[in-house]
Amino acid sequence: MKKRFQGRVWKFGDHIDTDVITPGKYENLPLEELCRHCLEPIKAAFAHTLKDNDVLVAGVNFGCGSAREIAPRALKKLKIGAVVAKSFSRTFFRNAIAIGLPVLISPQAFEACHEGDRVMIDLAHSRLKNMTTKKAVPVDPIPKDIYGILLSGGLFASLRKKRRLKPKARSRSAAVPMGTQSKRIQRQGGRG
Amino acid sequence: MNITEKILARASGQKSVKPGDIVEARVDVALFHEKAGPGFFENFEKLGREIWDKNKVVVVADHAVPPSNIYSANCILETRNFVLRHRLPHFYLGKGICHQIMAEEGFVKPGLVIVGADSHTVTQGAFGAFATAVGSTEMAWILAKGSLWFRVPEAIRIKVEGSLSEMVFGKDIIVKIFGILGIDGATYKTLEFMGSTIDELSIDGRMTMCNMVVDAGAKNGIIGPDQRTCEYLQYRADAFGETVQSDSDADYARTIDLNVAQMEPQVACPHSMDNVKNVREIQDIKIDQAFIGTCTGGRLEDLRAASRLFRKHRVHPEVMLVITPASNKIYQRALDEGLIQTLIQAGAMVTNSNCGACGGGGMGVLGENEVCISTASRNTRGRMGHVSGQIYLASAATVAASAIKGKVTDPREMI
Numbered sequence: 001m002k003k004r005f006q007g008r009v010w011k012f013g014d015h016i017d018t019d020v021i022t023p024g025k026y027e028n029l030p031l032e033e034l035c036r037h038c039l040e041p042i043k044a045a046f047a048h049t050l051k052d053n054d055v056l057v058a059g060v061n062f063g064c065g066s067a068r069e070i071a072p073r074a075l076k077k078l079k080i081g082a083v084v085a086k087s088f089s090r091t092f093f094r095n096a097i098a099i100g101l102p103v104l105i106s107p108q109a110f111e112a113c114h115e116g117d118r119v120m121i122d123l124a125h126s127r128l129k130n131m132t133t134k135k136a137v138p139v140d141p142i143p144k145d146i147y148g149i150l151l152s153g154g155l156f157a158s159l160r161k162k163r164r165l166k167p168k169a170r171s172r173s174a175a176v177p178m179g180t181q182s183k184r185i186q187r188q189g190g191r192g
Numbered sequence: 193m194n195i196t197e198k199i200l201a202r203a204s205g206q207k208s209v210k211p212g213d214i215v216e217a218r219v220d221v222a223l224f225h226e227k228a229g230p231g232f233f234e235n236f237e238k239l240g241r242e243i244w245d246k247n248k249v250v251v252v253a254d255h256a257v258p259p260s261n262i263y264s265a266n267c268i269l270e271t272r273n274f275v276l277r278h279r280l281p282h283f284y285l286g287k288g289i290c291h292q293i294m295a296e297e298g299f300v301k302p303g304l305v306i307v308g309a310d311s312h313t314v315t316q317g318a319f320g321a322f323a324t325a326v327g328s329t330e331m332a333w334i335l336a337k338g339s340l341w342f343r344v345p346e347a348i349r350i351k352v353e354g355s356l357s358e359m360v361f362g363k364d365i366i367v368k369i370f371g372i373l374g375i376d377g378a379t380y381k382t383l384e385f386m387g388s389t390i391d392e393l394s395i396d397g398r399m400t401m402c403n404m405v406v407d408a409g410a411k412n413g414i415i416g417p418d419q420r421t422c423e424y425l426q427y428r429a430d431a432f433g434e435t436v437q438s439d440s441d442a443d444y445a446r447t448i449d450l451n452v453a454q455m456e457p458q459v460a461c462p463h464s465m466d467n468v469k470n471v472r473e474i475q476d477i478k479i480d481q482a483f484i485g486t487c488t489g490g491r492l493e494d495l496r497a498a499s500r501l502f503r504k505h506r507v508h509p510e511v512m513l514v515i516t517p518a519s520n521k522i523y524q525r526a527l528d529e530g531l532i533q534t535l536i537q538a539g540a541m542v543t544n545s546n547c548g549a550c551g552g553g554g555m556g557v558l559g560e561n562e563v564c565i566s567t568a569s570r571n572t573r574g575r576m577g578h579v580s581g582q583i584y585l586a587s588a589a590t591v592a593a594s595a596i597k598g599k600v601t602d603p604r605e606m607i
Binding site for chain 2: 072156
């Protein structure tokens with residue numbers, strides 16, 4: 001995760017749900033292909049014209065619907081810099097942090113940013129600036145623990161860093177070996 | 193304290209908690225299915241940890257069973273292999289939807305903390321448990337540690353009074369509540385249902401109500417356990433957890449009083465669960481497909497209500513009616529009661545128990561501009577297939593009546 005970056009704004013409205021972020025009909029595609037259909041029902045060109053670090057700016061209740069982690073994972077795969085919304089669904093918010101996708105709450109960003117504006121985000125200081133209008137936009141501070149998880153790249157990465165869970169010897173009862181076929185599904189993250 | 197606060201206090205070893213507190217709560221049951229598990233297997237195994245308590249882990253393959261594509265087949269394969277590698281004792285493949293199995297097999301008890309890697313895990317609140325959802329990564333954390341952090345939620349108390357009219361169900365009450373709350377009206381909060389209507393409501397109806405709370409953004413939904421809860425669980429569970437009730441002076445962020453005595457059947461219209469109408473307002477909407485199933489509306493009460501109408505009527509020739517019992521146990525009971533026979537003779541297709549058409553991953557996908565009336569919980573754009581598809585959400589009785597007429601229909605007209 002980059003602590004500080006600039007990107008273009010893509011605006012989305014209220015209640016953007018997980019069925020829109022990652023449409024179910026593409027669920028059998030690998031993540032690399034599935035993410036190309038992100039948000040397709042409302043902005044068909046989105047995933048094709050996106051650049052690294054671009055920022056999603058949305059209204060209330062972003063990510064409502066399924067607890068499936070595939071939605072934040074697909075956005076992370078697209079190299080979205082951050083999602084900024086008036087509010088998030090509980091499950092999307094937790095999942096995004098768990099996998100290391102920056103999520104920022106800002107009641108003002110939706111009004112202060114227009115489609116295509118250039119914004120600068122400084123995660124270390126919870127700052128957002130609209131470079132097009134040259135105005136700073138207030139965002140809720142990211143709690144320190146959550147910033148730590150994001151900076152590590154997600155919950156697992158932060159676990160390994162903190163060593164809160166020291167690896168024990170691997171179980172010897174491993175009767176069934178992990179198939180190579182499995183890797184693709186695991187990377188893809190499954191759906192909830 | 194209210195029930196949710198009491199459960200979280202106990203699970204985190206504290207005397208009392210209040211909304212906004214962050215607690216590390218012990219998890220009593222962890223649940224995941226074949227579409228969530230493969231997302232964390234590799235990461236979990238890299239940790240090199242044993243599962244904290246194998247007896248407390250429930251694994252169900254239910255989303256696309258039997259699988260219709262290679263991706264889904266691999267998900268089941270990987271889940272089964274994980275279960276075998278870790279010798280997990282509670283694995284259900286093709287026996288029904290995980291939230292139904294949790295109740296039927298006695299994994300839920302009042303007072304427990306139940307966390308599942310599926311949004312509809314909240315269903316178990318119907319039994320007075322604190323039940324909520326997480327994603328795959330946090331599920332792996334639970335499997336390793338047996339606990340997870342939670343923010344103690346503010347509570348909304350919903351008091352429902354009045355006797356329901358004939359052909360009006362728990363589904364109609366919760367859809368009505370969506371119209372009041374909106375789809376983010378309960379974000380991060382707990383919805384606690386009480387009142388004389390809830391006391392009289394069947395367990396199936398209570399499960400339907402708690403099942404849908406997540407779609408109003410809630411962390412959990414909960415109903416204080418009573419005699420009915422105990423009767424249901426005694427039949428299936430060998431021991432009870434600690435029974436808890438809200439204190440009479442418990443704090444609530446908001447209270448909603450609802451009288452349902454005169455309430456019509458309710459329908460949530462496209463493309464949002466809070467776009468709620470009385471059934472009579474939309475009776476001219478033609479439908480192509482009708483779907484009775486899912487963890488929201490595929491229980492015995494739903495099949496009974498539908499087959500009651502189909503004893504006298506047949507499915508409209510232009511409508512495809514798909515029926516998917518929520519579990520094999522429900523399927524068997526429905527066979528014993530002759531319901532399945534009635535439904536098939538009336539022209540319905542009955543599929544095996546799984547999540548089915550609900551998420552657009554199973555059989556019953558919508559084509560371009562197709563209109564479906566469904567007992568499921570979500571009607572978001574593209575949920576069941578093509579983005580132009582339109583989904584109306586209603587009770588099984590309303591879905592059945594609509595399947596008979598070929599358009600949205602008040603079931604009270606059909607009896």
